[in-house]
Amino acid sequence: xxxxxxKPEFRRTVLVVDDEAINREMLxxxxxxxxxxxxxxxxxxxLEIIEDHRETLSLVLLDLMMPEMNGYEVLDRxxxxxxxxxxPVIVLTSEKQAEIKSLQxxxxxxxxxxxxNPDVMLARINRSIELAEDASIIQNTSVEDLTGLYKKSFFFxxxxxxxxxxxxxxxxxxxxxxxxxxxxxxxxxxxxxxxxLAEIGRAILEELKGSAGLACHxxxxxxxxxxxHLDDMHGLLERITEHVRRVSQSSWVHLRMGxxxxxxxxxxxxxxxxxxSLACDxxxxxxxxxxxxxxxxxxxxxxxxxxxVEDFEEAVRQGQFIVYYQPKYNIQRSEPALSSAxxxxxxxxxxxGMVSPGVFIPLFEENGLIMKLDRFxxxxxxxxxxxxxxxxxxxxxxxxxxxxxxxxxxxxxxELTGLxxxxxxxxxxxxxxxxxxxxxxxxxxLVESVTRLRSCGFKIEMDDFGSGYSSxxxxxxxxxxxxxxxxxxxxxxxxxxxxxKMIELIMDIAKYLGLIAVAEGVETAEQVAILKKAGVxxxxxxxxxxxxxxxxxxxxxxxxxxxxxxxx
Amino acid sequence: MLTLDAxxxxxxxxxxxxxxxxxxxxxxxxxxxxxxxDNDMEALGQALxxxxxxxxxxxxxxxxxxAANLSLTPIYGPVxxxxxxxxxxxxxxxxxxxxxxxxxxxxxxxxxxx
Numbered sequence: 037x038x039x040x041x042x043k044p045e046f047r048r049t050v051l052v053v054d055d056e057a058i059n060r061e062m063l064x065x066x067x068x069x070x071x072x073x074x075x076x077x078x079x080x081x082x083l084e085i086i087e088d089h090r091e092t093l094s095l096v097l098l099d100l101m102m103p104e105m106n107g108y109e110v111l112d113r114x115x116x117x118x119x120x121x122x123x124p125v126i127v128l129t130s131e132k133q134a135e136i137k138s139l140q141x142x143x144x145x146x147x148x149x150x151x152x153n154p155d156v157m158l159a160r161i162n163r164s165i166e167l168a169e170d171a172s173i174i175q176n177t178s179v180e181d182l183t184g185l186y187k188k189s190f191f192f193x194x195x196x197x198x199x200x201x202x203x204x205x206x207x208x209x210x211x212x213x214x215x216x217x218x219x220x221x222x223x224x225x226x227x228x229x230x231x232x233l234a235e236i237g238r239a240i241l242e243e244l245k246g247s248a249g250l251a252c253h254x255x256x257x258x259x260x261x262x263x264x265h266l267d268d269m270h271g272l273l274e275r276i277t278e279h280v281r282r283v284s285q286s287s288w289v290h291l292r293m294g295x296x297x298x299x300x301x302x303x304x305x306x307x308x309x310x311x312x313s314l315a316c317d318x319x320x321x322x323x324x325x326x327x328x329x330x331x332x333x334x335x336x337x338x339x340x341x342x343x344x345v346e347d348f349e350e351a352v353r354q355g356q357f358i359v360y361y362q363p364k365y366n367i368q369r370s371e372p373a374l375s376s377a378x379x380x381x382x383x384x385x386x387x388x389g390m391v392s393p394g395v396f397i398p399l400f401e402e403n404g405l406i407m408k409l410d411r412f413x414x415x416x417x418x419x420x421x422x423x424x425x426x427x428x429x430x431x432x433x434x435x436x437x438x439x440x441x442x443x444x445x446x447x448x449x450x451e452l453t454g455l456x457x458x459x460x461x462x463x464x465x466x467x468x469x470x471x472x473x474x475x476x477x478x479x480x481x482l483v484e485s486v487t488r489l490r491s492c493g494f495k496i497e498m499d500d501f502g503s504g505y506s507s508x509x510x511x512x513x514x515x516x517x518x519x520x521x522x523x524x525x526x527x528x529x530x531x532x533x534x535x536x537k538m539i540e541l542i543m544d545i546a547k548y549l550g551l552i553a554v555a556e557g558v559e560t561a562e563q564v565a566i567l568k569k570a571g572v573x574x575x576x577x578x579x580x581x582x583x584x585x586x587x588x589x590x591x592x593x594x595x596x597x598x599x600x601x602x603x604x
Numbered sequence: 605m606l607t608l609d610a611x612x613x614x615x616x617x618x619x620x621x622x623x624x625x626x627x628x629x630x631x632x633x634x635x636x637x638x639x640x641x642d643n644d645m646e647a648l649g650q651a652l653x654x655x656x657x658x659x660x661x662x663x664x665x666x667x668x669x670x671a672a673n674l675s676l677t678p679i680y681g682p683v684x685x686x687x688x689x690x691x692x693x694x695x696x697x698x699x700x701x702x703x704x705x706x707x708x709x710x711x712x713x714x715x716x717x718x
Contacts, residue, residue, distance in 0.1 A: 055666065056642075056666055056669060056670050057638065058635050058638050058639055058642070058670050058673065058674070059669060059670065059673055061635060061638075062624060062625065062635065062673055065625065065626060065628070065631060066624075066626065099669075101662065101665055101666075103662075130665070130668060130669050130672060149669055149672060149673065150624065150669075150672040150673045150675070151624070153623065154623065154624060154626055
């Protein structure tokens with residue numbers, strides 16, 4: 037007799053349910069060599085035993101016609117309880133017409149009574165247990181405990197299966213993120229954050245009930261949903277957010293959502309979620325609306341970004357990057373006088389034409405290429421300064437931009453002083469523009485780094501002042517020489533008396549701290565007048581000049597009127 | 605004492621019944637004796653007499669299941685026929701079939717008592 041279809045690491049338990057003692061005994065005798073056996077004489081007893089042994093029960097042999105509670109009801113109750121659903125049930129009855137209903141109610145097998153051959157019977161019992169255990173293993177490896185959602189690789193595979201079985205269905209790929217999750221994780225602790233993730237999983241599963249779809253928790257605060265097309269994505273996000281806030285009492289939870297609606301079914305699943313995630317990233321920067329739909333422009337932007345990164349090295353080699361100089365003017369004299377310049381990089385792409393720095397700089401900041409680009413700009417600018425000095429005798433201060441990531445470079449100081457020495461310019465003529473938000477990032481380390489640079493003799497210019505969150509208190513302790521006002525202060529000048537007042541206040545602070553004040557983005561004579569009156573020393577902007585190539589700037593230098601040579 | 609031969613002579617499909625009991629003769633015979641001691645047949649008679657066809661169906665169904673498992677063909681035949689009639693609650697005359705089944709059980713009881 038075949039008994040060993042299953043590995044005998046432990047004895048599994050089988051429940052025999054039949055109201056007739058003789059039938060129970062016969063079935064018991066059949067399985068008792070292989071399994072531990074428990075008996076129940078009716079459905080009610082059976083259900084109690086099943087509940088008590090929910091973790092350990094391997095199979096139920098179930099008669100249908102019984103007093104108290106019949107077999108159908110047992111099947112029904114088991115099927116509606118996820119914890120009991122995993123236990124396979126073989127229905128044994130002389131009611132041959134009961135087969136369909138039994139299987140519909142979740143029975144894994146149906147054997148008519150009287151069964152013919154005990155060996156066949158036992159083999160079918162073994163097989164049902166094996167199948168259920170395999171399914172349970174797959175379930176356990178494919179589903180994450182914390183959220184109850186699929187793990188990534190299984191999710192993508194199930195999406196493919198879903199597509200195969202639902203050709204032509206309009207589907208949406210959705211990515212959900214938690215805003216500032218890392219910060220929240222640190223503040224509230226791991227356990228609270230995990231509880232939130234678990235509730236998001238539960239809310240998503242709840243939302244998927246009754247609609248075709250599946251979901252996944254691939255990593256940290258990222259959730260994927262693949263579901264039949266839905267119009268009201270805001271409603272979906274609101275319901276999930278509301279559930280999570282209520283159940284986990286976490287009012288700090290703010291979710292954002294990226295939607296790739298009506299996915300292209302020819303595209304691989306991973307790419308569909310790349311699109312949804314791209315939209316979700318865009319939602320991070322879009323205040324007010326937490327739901328962003330993917331559109332082709334996003335795709336184009338992404339493709340462009342990919343291409344620019346790809347083309348970077350070649351562009352450096354071929355000299356496609358060119359340094360332009362935007363003149364700065366001292367407006368506190370009777371006539372505005374050219375005082376200095378800011379070195380700005382331009383990219384003359386052989387196929388794309390002039391690429392906006394607004395496009396490539398954030399991109400290179402993200403992936404670190406900016407370090408290489410910065411060094412190219414620094415050297416170009418310093419070499420240009422040396423050339424002006426050599427050929428025309430002019431020492432004109434030039435500002436170069438120092439990216440946040442450069443400040444973490446332990447060799448920064450040596451690189452910059454090396455450049456100055458190599459080209460023989462005056463250290464004090466090199467201004468280092470560092471954006472305000474860099475100081476708030478990881479202030480101690482960065483402030484130390486900037487302090488060292490300043491002690492080398494470089495002038496430090498705080499860029500974008502007023503755009504971030506630097507405190508006034510901090511301003512008194514920072515190693516800076518120049519305060520460069522954020523453009524938006526200038527933009528607000530003409531139509532807003534409060535804007536003027538704000539500039540005056542900043543000027544008071546600058547004066548008090550002994551800082552030179554620079555305004556950029558200046559476009560009109562009216563703005564110049566206001567800034568002059570407020571006491572701003574230096575201005576930069578299209579009103580005077582756009583950024584120009586070194587050659588043009590040189591002409592400007594050589595033609596500047598009497599009184600030139602002004603230093604900022 | 606009840607024997608396999610006696611059961612064969614009685615009309616039971618002994619080989620089939622034995623097979624279901626993993627060819628354990630003592631076990632099979634013990635189950636047959638349990639069937640004899642059961643009072644389902646009596647209950648079926650009472651239900652029929654009272655005209656409770658639902659209850660009668662349940663009793664006949666149980667009897668049929670046990671008789672089938674043990675291959676007690678003389679009992680299984682009439683009981684199975686009755687079960688099918690009772691399933692649709694047919695207002696048939698069940699006395700003939702019932703008497704036949706009851707007589708078969710009585711014979712088996714007598715065998716057991718020997």
